[in-house]
Amino acid sequence: MDQVAFYVISAIILGGALAMVSSRALVRSVIWMVVSFVGVGALFILLQAEFIGVVQVLVYAGGIVVLFLFVIMLVNLGDFQRMEYLHRQWLPAVLLVCLLFAEVGFLLWAGTQDTVAPTAEQLDATLRSVDGSVVGNVETIGMVLYTDFILPFEVVSVLLLVAMIGAIYLAKKQV
């Protein structure tokens, strides 16, 4: 059952990504990107990371995709859609990436061959609340995020503020 789910979700992710990279029309690419991102969210839920799965769908398939669509509508593509869409040197680029994939794929595949799936007790051991009782994934992540990882959490909120100000400054008309 889990095996079937893994292969179906993998096919959705990779098919969406391939269709996104190869389709000519930008809006169609964005739609394929949504397919791929929702697949990644489903994979996270399969890996029992429910919170990250929901965040993935909300942030990527919700926010980032709307942002992309917004910009595509804003920059009035028109004739740009029909231009030659590949680089002249696409063949060496694809060969280089295939080489990279062969190398990285072999290392990842061979290096993690003998990992065994964790048992239910081991998984439960990671899900603990303050008083020691076993709780769900979302509650545990909330607790860990606001206790052990409070400093990175604050830093990343400052990063978001900086990104917001920078994006507004870059996109506004220069006066």
Added chain:
Amino acid sequence: MEGIGLNHYLLLSAMLFSIGAIGVLVRRNVILVLMSLELMFNAGNINLIAVSYFRPDLTGQIFSIFTITVAAAEVAIGLGLVIALFRNKEAINVDEFNVLKG
């Protein structure tokens, strides 16, 4: 989850990363280059979540929250740059952005 090990997940993420890298290198449209970058971010997230499941340790999930945040910030800045570039050069082809070429 018998049969599906950590190596399956890592190989899937390597494939997704390669597709994203091909998109960055091969396409000429600057908006699609940014979208391919998002695919590569996602491949990294799959790695983090898979290792966090198989260790098992929740720190990988926490880290992927920060990755998603940084990716969102990167998209906002990147699309702001695209709009500024389009306003100045009336182009979205990466080959035409060569002002800094020596």
